[in-house]
């Protein structure tokens with residue numbers, strides 16, 4: 001909550017003439033709820049001057065702004081008018097971190113930090129705004145566009161390993177503060193900028209972007225680190241920052257239905273909507289994220305990715321069973337609701353033909369393992385992965401224990 005105040009949401013639809021068609025009302029309302037910047041606009045009584053869009057999410061847009069008071073650049077996440085509870089939740093978790101009692105934790109440097117917060121009032125409602133340091137592109141973007149797919153080299157293993165460890169440190173930092181993230185995926189892991197943009201003028205910042213000056217106030221977001229490709233940059237210089245605490249929940253070990261994991265990162269208890277979702281769902285998602293970072297291949301990617309469709313959930317459960325083995329007792333009744341027939345041992349009565357089944361976890365990893373990973377490290381990594389990717393949340397390791405695992409501690413790393 002911002003200083004104890006959650007602004008009331010004014011439903012813009014209610015203010016529109018009733019004669020308007022439904023679709024027209026919805027379009028007008030959505031446009032009104034979305035924050036736009038006009039040249040010369042400022043926020044918080046002139047303190048911040050936004051001049052370029054950095055990102056667009058479902059609940060907010062993110063703007064690069066000049067902080068006139070501190071002579072620096074900041075990123076301002078401006079919530080849509082209808083998203084006040086999500087942004088307030090995000091701020092309350094970030095404040096918990098600010099007040100936190102875990103000094104010297106390495107994860108602190110890998111979680112987005114709240115610099116300021118305020119409410120931007122508009123005639124028909126308010127936008128909650130939160131201010132953080134400007135960051136670069138996401139790991140999702142970097143892995144998809146910089147490496148592999150575009151005919152380029154996969155990310156160097158030194159980079160993938162470093163990014164994986166930093167993500168684990170970030171999550172442990174949150175969990176030590178009693179916060180479950182609830183939306184762990186590579187799109188929420190941003191690369192820290194590798195140069196100090198505070199030394200640049202606004203014109204220089206635009207000039208650094210190869211696509212030119214007309215980016216100002218454009219609706220299309222651009223990354224600040226455009227043109228820096230991971231394989232070309234020094235992996236020892238890369239740092240990832242976990243962002244977007246909008247779906248976070250605390251205390252982290254109390255079951256909650258507040259989470260937003262994208263389909264490939266959803267744990268069995270999330271897929272089956274058992275209601276028993278705690279920070280252990282973050283651990284499953286972490287396992288999927290690390291697998292993706294290290295191999296560039298998603299661990300569980302159902303072909304039919306439609307939210308809320310039973311087919312997707314059934315397909316995911318079948319994949320889990322193929323990769324992990326029998327469904328534990330506690331999930332079996334939920335499987336019945338999905339029309340998944342299981343034997344009394346928790347395996348499928350009608351499995352897919354052998355050549356259509358997902359391979360077991362270790363075998364699947366061996367197919368995509370990085371070339372420069374040694375034998376012993378491969379064994380350690382498969383063991384490490386198996387501590388996160390487990391059906392039963394109670395059997396998954398905590399982030400704190402994972403940090404002590406030999407894959408983290410025994411192999412040379414540049415973190």
Ligand SMILES: Nc1ncnc2c1ncn2[C@@H]1O[C@H](COP(=O)(O)OP(=O)(O)OP(=O)(O)O)[C@@H](O)[C@H]1O
Pocket residue numbers: 054055056057058059060061062075077132133134135136138187190243244246
């Ligand atoms: N500090 C930052 N610096 C640069 N870009 C950022 C920063 N924070 C967020 N972004 C960009 O803005 C996008 C939207 O931000 P964010 O994910 O926090 O919004 P959201 O509405 O909560 O998104 P979602 O739809 O994922 O829930 C991010 O994907 C990222 O590309």
